[in-house]
Amino acid sequence: MGTINRQHGGNLFKASQEYQRSQFLDFSANINPLGPPTSVLKAVEKNLAPLIANYPDPDCVQLKTVLAHYLEVRKEHILVGNGASELIFLLLKDLLPKKVFIPVPTFSEYSNAALASKAKIVQVPLKGEDFSILNDDFLAEAGKGDLVIICNPNNPTGQLFSKSALAKILTKAHERGFYVLLDESFMDFVENKPEFSFVEELDKHPQLFILYSLTKFFALPGLRIGVLLGEPQKIAELEGVKDPWNVNALAQIAGTVALQDREYMDKTFHYIQKAKKILYNDLQKIPGLKPFYPRANYIFCKLTNGSTSTELVQYLGKRGILVRNCNTYPLLGESYIRIAVKSLEHNEELIRNLMTWSQEMGGKHA
Ligand SMILES: Cc1ncc(COP(=O)(O)O)c(C=O)c1O
Numbered sequence: 001m002g003t004i005n006r007q008h009g010g011n012l013f014k015a016s017q018e019y020q021r022s023q024f025l026d027f028s029a030n031i032n033p034l035g036p037p038t039s040v041l042k043a044v045e046k047n048l049a050p051l052i053a054n055y056p057d058p059d060c061v062q063l064k065t066v067l068a069h070y071l072e073v074r075k076e077h078i079l080v081g082n083g084a085s086e087l088i089f090l091l092l093k094d095l096l097p098k099k100v101f102i103p104v105p106t107f108s109e110y111s112n113a114a115l116a117s118k119a120k121i122v123q124v125p126l127k128g129e130d131f132s133i134l135n136d137d138f139l140a141e142a143g144k145g146d147l148v149i150i151c152n153p154n155n156p157t158g159q160l161f162s163k164s165a166l167a168k169i170l171t172k173a174h175e176r177g178f179y180v181l182l183d184e185s186f187m188d189f190v191e192n193k194p195e196f197s198f199v200e201e202l203d204k205h206p207q208l209f210i211l212y213s214l215t216k217f218f219a220l221p222g223l224r225i226g227v228l229l230g231e232p233q234k235i236a237e238l239e240g241v242k243d244p245w246n247v248n249a250l251a252q253i254a255g256t257v258a259l260q261d262r263e264y265m266d267k268t269f270h271y272i273q274k275a276k277k278i279l280y281n282d283l284q285k286i287p288g289l290k291p292f293y294p295r296a297n298y299i300f301c302k303l304t305n306g307s308t309s310t311e312l313v314q315y316l317g318k319r320g321i322l323v324r325n326c327n328t329y330p331l332l333g334e335s336y337i338r339i340a341v342k343s344l345e346h347n348e349e350l351i352r353n354l355m356t357w358s359q360e361m362g363g364k365h366a
Pocket of ligand 1: 183214221
């Protein structure tokens with residue numbers, strides 16, 4: 001187990017070189033299609049010169065106050081980072097676990113951070129057709145490490161793990177003294193979020209860290225705002241080993257404004273729910289593709305007509321449409337793609353192209 005895997009969606013520069021075009025409909029990155037809140041753009045524009053001309057607040061006081069209110073946790077539980085990704089690396093470098101358990105397929109930066117911290121990585125295959133089951137084998141195995149990292153809802157599968165399975169792992173973590181990092185970066189998109197999120201249980205589990213990100217839901221990937229929640233003493237320790245100005249001034253004001261924009265949040269949530277249900281239904285009608293019901297804002301699909309994921313990704317790429325090839329994730333081979341939920345209009349465009357692909361493939365494999 002040993003090489004860095006840095007393949008992610010949303011690499012428009014690479015796509016423009018590969019397909020020799022400048023415009024794409026990008027379904028490969030799971031970003032809110034409504035774009036950043038107007039309130040954020042206005043606040044950044046209005047304060048641009050002083051924000052750039054001064055150091056950012058190293059304590060992120062305003063942003064932490066708003067985060068504490070939004071997430072309903074105490075400020076002492078919060079560490080803010082330059083995106084959630086920075087915090088994964090920071091945590092691993094501080095904990096220096098010897099053995100990290102990661103159920104796969106999942107987001108690749110957990111393994112990359114473990115590699116960077118020289119930990120031994122144990123990738124445990126998820127069970128079930130949609131890779132949604134953390135079974136008892138995993139539970140038995142997890143206790144043998146120092147850290148377990150679980151993405152919930154999981155990327156790229158779009159599935160949620162049951163709260164009871166996660167609770168069992170946390171109980172075991174308490175008994176055996178290992179840490180658990182739960183990545184809830186996509187939790188804002190989930191219907192009935194409180195049923196699945198562990199944020200409100202933070203005080204009960206001193207071994208638990210939770211990751212949160214403003215990148216996806218608030219469409220702010222370029223600004224980099226991520227959050228790590230954990231036991232206050234551990235969070236204070238992490239504060240002490242990070243770069244003092246890791247969250248830039250534009251990101252701080254953007255996060256502070258975004259998290260108070262309830263209108264934007266409601267609009268986003270309802271729009272994505274509606275768009276994803278339509279997209280999921282339409283994808284089900286495409287011969288050769290099996291979508292799995294999405295719990296977040298992206299749809300994991302299996303190819304069932306003999307085409308490889310690379311062939312399909314290239315077919316769409318040449319037509320100016322990007323979807324995520326899942327061939328870089330463990331276990332998935334050349335059989336899966338991930339599609340972000342975009343605007344109703346763009347989703348229809350994707351469906352039209354997929355229907356044509358399916359008809360052409362049907363001809364080839366008949
Ligand atoms: C599951 C998951 N966690 C964290 C991240 C990183 O998010 P950020 O942009 O906040 O670094 C991603 C980005 O794709 C992700 O998919």
